[in-house]
Amino acid sequence: MADDKKSGGMSQMSEQVQASQAWGSIFRPGSIFRKGYSDSPRNRSYVIMNSVLYHLHPVKVKRHAVKVSYTLCLGGLSFFLFIHLTVTGIFLMFFYRPTAAQAWNDIQTLQTAVGFGLLVRNMHRWAAHLMVLSVFLHMARVFYHGAYKPPREFNWVIGVMLLQFTLLLSFTGYLLPWDQLALWAVTVGTNMMGFTPVFGEQVRFVLLGGVEIGTDTLLRWYTLHVLMLPFVLVIFLAIHFWRVRKDGGISGPL
Amino acid sequence: MTEIPEHLRKRAEAAKAKAKAAAGGDAPSADTPPADAPTGTAPTGDEKIPSHLLNRGTAAADMPAAPAGGPAAPVGGSGPDGHNQRLLTVVKSGSIQDTRALPVDKVHVWPHLLVAEFLSALAVTLFLLLFAIFVNAPLLELADFNKTPNPSKAPWYFLGLQELLTMFHPMVAGVTIPGIGLILLVMAPYIDRNPSKRPEDRKFAISLMTVHLMFWAVLVMIGSFFRGPGFNFVFPWNAGLFFEL
Structure with a gap:
């Protein structure tokens, strides 16, 4: 673990940690890891190679690729926020029924009568806004580094799709509390869709499940929000990550 | 598509410059083959090509009148100097053998x-x-179709579009402008064929993107903080905030 680039204090601290009893009891052979874990290039490779992480990361990457100042972790954080939103979202689903008669009361009950309900709802909401922001910043970062240039052109296209799915996910979630903010924000948004040429009215009708927002809209957007859009997003994410590796890892230094 | 390795590109450029110099200056420089060897199409001398090979090649080229060998040429030396082969080209070892990938710091x-x-x-x-x-997180009162809040605002990331609605026909503001923006964004790698990733080589692309991002950022800011009742322009420090996340 001792990194040559780290300062003396850091390596001294990591030596102390590794010499401690707690460390020894975790990583000694026969404990959590049957064969123990000692820091060697071979074992470092095995950590990736013998785990599901191998689907996401290669064993080694260019030294440049681990520089936080280059990526600002924005892509990874977007993915992490997606996981975070899935976890908190599943919690919220336990307490929520997508009908006009019950939705708002369910949220109210969740906030006042369910343990950690308010906290989890807050986290879900703020994480959603943060994800829109981080996906957007990730796109800007990729553009300014010219990382969309060959051979990564198509991954940029996938990325723009992911940005749109992120916006749609956030927008469909916006309606679900069924309060004044949700209703009228969605009214403004869907009115704009109605102006799509040729099939605008049809698009609006399909999305609203009728000619105006109502309980059918709520069910429809709920299904989109918790099932369909995440499903599509995950497929595009898989292609996005796969292409990152196939195109030779993240783009090089400028 | 394929990038020419740096060392090969440099070498080719150097050779090109040398050839140009040789063709430009009439007087044979130290680099050109000796005067007795006809120059013409002969490659300019490089010390690394053995001179007897070079001479053999040019000598052979000098004798086109010799009966065309063809596949059935007799083995008995009929060419110049008794050679029955001629040198077409000399491939220097570096250019084809130096294919090992450069070590990457991993x-x-x-x-x-x-x-x-x-x-x-x-x-x-x-x-x-x-x-x-x-x-x-905000939770306002229950949705009520009969009570339109003033102002009604879209989520913050759509406020740029709502802001455009105040200036253009809904069709233009809601469909045409964002549609064109989105198509340009998706097509960016296919429009921008400049292979360089260095910021100093892509001043136009970077300026365009920055203007584009600033355009939306400013619209979103105005829509979020500077629009009050009736979606009229207000200053937040006078009229207060009309913004919910």
Whole structure:
């Protein structure tokens, strides 16, 4: 673990940690890891190679690729926020029924009568806004580094799709509390869709499940929000990550 | 598509410059073959090509009148100097044999990348937790179709579009402008064929993107903070905030 680039204090601290009893009891052979874990290039490779992480990361990457100042972790954080939103979202689903008669009361009950309900709802909401922001910043970062240039052109296209799915996910979630903010924000948004040429009215009708927002809209957007859009997003994410590796890892230094 | 390796490109450029210099200056320089060897199409001399090979090649080229060998040429030396072969080209070893990939400075993903990822995820979780403890998500009163709030605003990321609605026909503001913007964004790698990634080579692309991003950022800001009742322009420090996340 001792990194040559780290300062003396850091390596001294990591030596102390590794010499401690707690460390020894975790990583000694026969404990959590049957064969123990000692820091060697071979074992470092095995950590990736013998785990599901191998689907996401290669064993080694260019030294440049681990520089936080280059990526600002924005892509990874977007993915992490997606996981975070899935976890908190599943919690919220336990307490929520997508009908006009019950939705708002369910949220109210969740906030006042369910343990950690308010906290989890807050986290879900703020994480959603943060994800829109981080996906957007990730796109800007990729553009300014010219990382969309060959051979990564198509991954940029996938990325723009992911940005749109992120916006749609956030927008469909916006309606679900069924309060004044949700209703009228969605009214403004869907009115704009109605102006799509040729099939605008049809698009609006399909999305609203009728000619105006109502309980059918709520069910429809709920299904989109918790099932369909995440499903599509995950497929595009898989292609996005796969292409990152196939195109030779993240783009090089400028 | 394929990038020419740096060392090959440099070598080709040097050779080109040399050939140009040789063709331009009439007087044979030290580099050109000796005067008795006809120059013409002969490659300019490079010390690394043995001179007897070069001479053999040019000598052979000098004798086109010799009966065309063809596949059935007799083995008995009929060419100049008794050679029955001629040198077409000399391929220097470096250009075809130096294909070994250059060593890349690599580090193990564990721990170098995973630790960074883990720590950044931890930091974001901590931030979200603290933010969620101190700031509550809005929950206004129950949706009421008969009570339109004033102003009614879309979610913040669509406020740029709503802002455009105040200036253009809904068809233009809601469909045409964002549609064109989106298509340009998707097509960016196919429009921008400049292979360089260096900022100093892509001043136009960077300026265009910055203007584009600023355009939306400014519209979103105006829509979020500077629009009050009736979606009229207000200053937040006078009229207060009309903005819910």
